[in-house]
Amino acid sequence: MKRLTTRFLMACAAIGAATGVLLLPANFASFAISAAVPLAYAAMVGVWLIGPVVALAVLRRPGAALLTMLIAGIINIPTPAGPSAIVTNLMVGVAMELGFLVTRYRIWRPWLFYVTALVFEVVYAASAYAYFNIDDMAAAGKTFFFALMAVSAVGFTWLGLLIAGRVTATGVARGIAPGTRPVAPPPAPVES
């Protein structure tokens, strides 16, 4: 709890709320599209990853993805997904944290983001398999479904990292991420 400074919490809240506002139209659209064209759903899956990827890449602290997704879920309560969105969001948040947890939050390179996103997508695909009964689809459709999911995971992670890089360049998150703290000025010389 000590490391969860109010500033860090509020930065997570801000990223969660801002990505929520940006992705609200995408959420409604994906729900409508996925009912009509099942394959489009696979292409939209990566949208969920933008929030946690931006939070982790900008804030570089344990728990950033988890907190951001929890808060994004709390905001989503009035949407059709309802409070159950919190459960889904927490699942995505935990999945994105895992890759960084096993490397003990020491590696923040882009490849780890991509690997984590792809691993999450594989796990997610397994649950979607049962939900949409993909087993009964034609073989070509099946392959296409999973390929689309992987492409969407990588694509949206790339987009998230791109946005995160630009946000970091603005300097607003300076001092939140450890190691980027502004260097303290040298102590004033003692007057004699």
Add this chain to the structure above:
Amino acid sequence: MSVLSLRTYNPVVKVLAPVPAMIVSIGSRDLWTPALFGAVALVMLLVSGGLRGRTLLAVLFGPVLLVAVMTVSFGVWTDPARVDHTIALATLGPFTLWSGALEIGLATGLRVASVVLLALLAGLTTDGPDLVRSMISHLRMPYRIGYAGFAAIRFVPRFRSDLEIIRLAHRVRGVDGGRGPLATGRRYSGYAVPLLAGAIRHGDRVSLAMEARGFGAHRTRTERRHVPLRARDAVLATWLLALCYLVPHLSGAL
């Protein structure tokens, strides 16, 4: 408030108790299990949801529309080799629509509709801040995280107007990628950076204001509004868990 109204039940129970039922419904392959789950959730919503106006219409006709659309869309994608022993309903060039394919599509549509309806049990009858309060007091979530959630709920209208200002500023300066979905996507990613930077800055200011007022100085925080956890919540949770046992057995008998 009446025991019959779903609004008087504990929000955490309403969110978590339907989850096992959703999992059973997702795991089912027949038509009856998801249909029964969806019907039970629909009846619960209609009887004790206190819905009116547009929401009532959406709950009544939305799932029917969803099932109808998904029956066709998933039916089309079904592997024809699995269902070519059933009746051919229509032939369009090389493509034949089999009745078995429609049945599989119907099962998928019912599954999705039942999960949506079960999620709406909480979604249409819960107030966001109450859910957060209940998570703090009943799930032992640290109150500082909960209050970050409260703050985020207040952020949303602000960021929405920020987004509008950024959009207008871009338009004034003639930042326009043209028309079509790709250009729209590119335009939106152009809004993302100023919006996020402004959002983080706003979060900084709010956190300073909160800390200046002593937020987080103590381990616990007294709530002005108390969200109760009562016997009726245990009854609701037991009922939803019992459904996980009853529905598959009942659908097996049908």
